[in-house]
Structures are given as C-alpha cells and as structure tokens.
Amino acid sequence: MSQALPNPLPDNDPIETPEVIFARVVAEIRAEYLSSDQSFPWIIGFSGGKDSTLVAHAVFTALLDISPSRLTRPVHLIANDTLVESPLVVAHLHQSLAEIRHAAETLDLPITVATTNPNPDNTFWVLLIGKGYPSPNSTMRWCTDRLKIQPTSRYILDQVAACGSAIIVLGVRKDESASRKRNVEANQNDAGTRLHPHKDLKGAFVYRPIVDLSTDEVWEILASTAPPWGGTHQRLIKLYRDAAGGECPIVMSQEEAPGCGTNSSRFGCWTCTVVEKDKSLQGFVDSGNRQYEPLITFRDWLREIRNDRSLRQGRRRNGKITVMDSGKLIPGPFTLEARRMILERLLKTQAEYGDTLISEQEIEAIQRIWAVDLIAMHSQGEK
Numbered sequence: 513m514s515q516a517l518p519n520p521l522p523d524n525d526p527i528e529t530p531e532v533i534f535a536r537v538v539a540e541i542r543a544e545y546l547s548s549d550q551s552f553p554w555i556i557g558f559s560g561g562k563d564s565t566l567v568a569h570a571v572f573t574a575l576l577d578i579s580p581s582r583l584t585r586p587v588h589l590i591a592n593d594t595l596v597e598s599p600l601v602v603a604h605l606h607q608s609l610a611e612i613r614h615a616a617e618t619l620d621l622p623i624t625v626a627t628t629n630p631n632p633d634n635t636f637w638v639l640l641i642g643k644g645y646p647s648p649n650s651t652m653r654w655c656t657d658r659l660k661i662q663p664t665s666r667y668i669l670d671q672v673a674a675c676g677s678a679i680i681v682l683g684v685r686k687d688e689s690a691s692r693k694r695n696v697e698a699n700q701n702d703a704g705t706r707l708h709p710h711k712d713l714k715g716a717f718v719y720r721p722i723v724d725l726s727t728d729e730v731w732e733i734l735a736s737t738a739p740p741w742g743g744t745h746q747r748l749i750k751l752y753r754d755a756a757g758g759e760c761p762i763v764m765s766q767e768e769a770p771g772c773g774t775n776s777s778r779f780g781c782w783t784c785t786v787v788e789k790d791k792s793l794q795g796f797v798d799s800g801n802r803q804y805e806p807l808i809t810f811r812d813w814l815r816e817i818r819n820d821r822s823l824r825q826g827r828r829r830n831g832k833i834t835v836m837d838s839g840k841l842i843p844g845p846f847t848l849e850a851r852r853m854i855l856e857r858l859l860k861t862q863a864e865y866g867d868t869l870i871s872e873q874e875i876e877a878i879q880r881i882w883a884v885d886l887i888a889m890h891s892q893g894e895k
Contacts, residue, residue, distance in 0.1 A: 530729065530732040530733045530735075530736045530737065531736065531737070533725070533729055533732075534570065534733045534737055537721055537722060537725070538570050538573050538574045538577070539574075540706075540721060541570050541574040541721050542577055542578060544721070545571075545575070545578065546582060549677070550585045551585075551675055552585070552675055552676070552677045552678060552679055553586040553588055553675055553678050553679070554571070554585060554587045554678075554680075554681050555587075555588045555667070555668055555671060555679065555681065556568055556587065556588065556589045556590070556681045557590065557592075557664070557681070558589050558590060558591045558608075558609070559591065559592070559605070560601065560604055560605035560609075561683075561748075562683075562730050562731065562734060562748065562752065563684070563688075563722065563730060564683040565608070565734065565745065565748055566683060566722055566725075566730055566733060567681060567682070567683040567721060568589060568612065569734075569739050570722070571587065571681065572612070572615075572621070572623070572739075572740045572741065573740050575587070575621050575622070583621065583622050584622070585622065586624065587623045587624070588623075588624045588625075588667075588671065589612060589623060589624070590627070590664065591605055591609055591626075591627050592627070592628045592629075592660055592663055592664050593605070593606075593627050593628070593629055594629075594660060594780075594781050595629060595630065595635055595636065595871075596635075596636045596659075596782060596783045597780065597781060598755075598780065598781070598793060599782065599804065599807075600754075600796055600804075601751065601755075601780075604748065604751050606627075608748075609627065611741045611742060612625055612741045614741070615740065615741035616741075626667065628663035628664050628666070628667050629663055630662070631658075631662070632873060632877065633877065634658040634659070635659075635874055635877075636655060636781070637858070637870045637874045637878065638874055638877045638881070639654065639655075639658065640846075640854070641851050641854050641858070641878050642851070642878035642881035642882070643829060643845060643881055644825070644829070644844075644845030644847070644848070644851050645845055645846075646818050646824065646843075646846060647785040647814050647815055647817070648784070648785055649786055649818065653786055655781070655784075659781070665713060668713055668716055669713060669715075669716075672714070672716055676715070677715050677717065678715065678716050678717070679707060679716070679718075679719050680710060680713075680719065681719050681721065682718060682719070682720055683720075684718075684722075684723055685720075685722055685723055685724070685725055685730070686723055686724065687725065687726045688727075706719055706720075706721075707719050731749075734748065734749065754799040755791075755792035755793075755795045782804075782807050782811060783811055783814070785814055785818065788815075790808060790811055793807060793808050793811075794808060803865065804865075806861045806864040807861065807869075813857070814854070817850070817854075821843055823846055823847055823849075823853075824845065824847065824850070825844040825845055825846070826841065827844050828844040828845070829845055848882060848886070848889070851878075855870075855875075855878065858870055
C-alpha cells in the first residue's frame with residue numbers, strides 16, 4: 513500500500529488569495545451597512561489613492577450585493593480638492609469620481625459623489641500671496657487645516673446636523689506606518705463594534721474596513737479585481753509607478769495632519785514646501801511628463817525665499833512683534849513687494865505651463881487684500 517504524501521502546507525495556516533481576502537472585506541462591509549441605524553449616512557473619504565480606492569471599490573461591491581429594498585442608508589463619497597493638487601493626480605481623481613458617479617446613477621445605488629474645496633478666502637494663493645503667509649514648513653503648516661480639514665469637516669458636520677450622526681469610512685491601515693499603527697491601536701473599539709467616535713467631529717464615528725490589510729494585499733486586490741464602476745485599476749497603478757510612491761492621506765483632524773506633507777506622502781499639492789524635494793512631480797517628469805518642470809522650478813524657488821528676511825515684515829498681521837527669549841525676531845508675513853513678486857512669477861509660470869494655476873477670482877481676492885493692507889500701512893505712516 514502506498515503512503516500518502518505529506519501535506520506541504522499546515523492545515524491551520526492556509527494561504528489566502530486576494531479574492532478571498534477581498535470577499536471577506538466586502539462581507540464585513542455589507543454586515544456593517546445593515547447592522548446599525550440606517551438613517552446615519554456613510555461618508556467615504558476618497559483621495560483617489562490606493563487605500564481609499566479599495567474602500568470605495570469594496571463598499572460599491574457590497575451595495576450591489578444588497579437587495580434594493582434594503583439600500584436605505586445614504587452613502588456619500590467625498591473628495592477634497594485643495595485647488596493646488598498635483599495635476600496628474602487631480603486629473604485621475606476627477607476621472608475616478610465621474611466614473612463612480614455615472615455607475616452609481618446607472619445602477620440606482622444610494623451614492624452621492626461630492627468634492628470639497630477650501631473657502632474662497634482661504635485658498636493657498638489668497639493666503640500666501642494675498643495675506644503674505646510664509647511658505648508652509650513642518651513647524652508652520654497652515655495649509656493643512658484651511659485647505660483640507662476645514663472643507664471636509666464642514667461637509668461631515670452638515671450631515672451630522674441633518675441626520676443626527678454620520679459614519680466616516682476611511683482607508684486607514686495599521687501597516688501604513690508605526691505612528692498610524694499606534695494611533696489605530698489607541699482608538700481600538702471595544703468588542704462588538706467596529707465604530708469609534710471621531711475625536712474632533714462631535715456626532716461622527718469612524719469605520720475602518722481595511723485596517724488590518726497589508727500594503728501588498730491592497731495592491732494584489734486592486735491588480736486582480738476590476739472596479740465595479742467599470743474598467744481596471746491600471747491607471748491608478750501607473751500613477752503610483754510614475755510618481756515613485758505614495759499619496760498624501762485623507763486628513764480630517766489635527767491628529768492625522770502629520771501625515772500630510774511628509775516624505776512618506778509623495779504626492780499631494782504641487783505647491784507643498786513642507787517636503788524638501790517634490791519626488792512625485794519629479795517622478796512624473798522623469799517618466800516623460802516634461803510639462804511639469806516649470807511647476808517644480810517655481811515650488812523650489814518658493815521654498816528658497818521663505819526665510820529671506822528682506823522679504824518678510826517685522827510685524828505680524830495683527831500688528832504684534834514676536835521676539836524669542838534669545839532676542840531673535842520672528843519675522844511676520846511676506847512684504848507687499850514680495851507678494852507682488854510671487855504673483856508675477858506665478859503668472860509667468862502659468863503662461864509657461866499652459867494651464868490655469870491661479871483663478872481670476874483668487875487674483876481679485878488678492879488685490880482686495882492688498883488694497884486694505886496699503887490703507888493700513890499709510891495710516892501707520894509706513895512706506
């Protein structure tokens with residue numbers, strides 16, 4: 513009698529395929545969608561990056577597996593456009609949103625697709641060129657709150673006000689970084705619920721359906737599973753390949769803000785002066801997109817002039833002078849002359865690039881701020 517061959521894989525340690533892992537994620541999302549109060553909407557934070565795309569893919573698939581009579585919970589898929597996003601990234605984002613919106617309407621799914629933008633008085637150019645805010649750096653990252661957190665928070669709080677509560681569905685994963693893992697574990701839910709309260713948005717809860725997936729598993733699922741809104745994920749995969757890495761994350765609180773504008777977030781705003789070098793935009797150029805070279809040159813120059821004392825006022829916009837204990841003066845905003853110089857160079861870069869970098873509305877807002885500043889300067893006897 514021949515002997516049975518030994519099993520090369522232990523029975524208690526099976527290898528899961530991407531399809532099996534994805535099916536489990538979808539099943540959990542379906543159960544969560546149907547489990548709690550259906551009047552509380554889901555709000556998916558969508559950046560167009562790998563993690564948020566996988567979450568949108570999984571939620572869309574789960575909804576297709578639920579009978580129409582039970583699709584009573586509204587789902588909002590919201591993207592934040594800072595108006596200074598990396599051009600290739602924002603083009604991919606808007607195309608993805610259009611594809612998802614069209615498919616949701618065609619299939620009669622309860623999905624609303626929306627985009628949030630900064631307040632017209634709080635855009636990057638109005639604050640930097642209009643009010644003279646110095647180029648953002650790691651210790652003064654004024655852009656994250658005004659361009660990202662505030663617009664998205666307003667949308668979420670509007671839903672909370674209308675419905676009593678809202679559930680934010682995020683592509684947060686422990687595998688992203690050590691700090692992200694610590695943050696997730698510090699907010700682990702008690703047994704029996706996948707939700708936890710958002711620290712800053714009262715009435716909102718957070719749901720993280722792919723929190724335990726590894727980066728490899730995310731990519732394997734995206735590469736092997738076609739999106740339910742049609743096509744493939746190849747455009748996204750090529751975007752990452754050309755940009756040589758990751759994206760700025762969805763940011764909905766100051767606690768999450770450190771992930772914005774770091775070496776681990778390689779594409780986001782093309783104007784980002786927090787990072788020393790824009791590796792993603794340079795990656796796009798190296799991949800053959802030479803039209804973005806003027807943007808890299810402008811960003812590098814904007815970062816270089818930040819600490820030029822001759823371009824900064826002595827007083828802050830509130831009129832105060834700040835001096836450190838050592839006696840060192842903390843300079844205020846860019847001078848009016850410096851702001852004019854920045855706008856002139858930006859418009860020159862825009863002409864060279866061949867597409868809009870700053871809107872006419874923003875230029876008008878900048879000029880109104882300059883007029884007020886000139887009046888204030890003359891009233892104080894300044895030149």
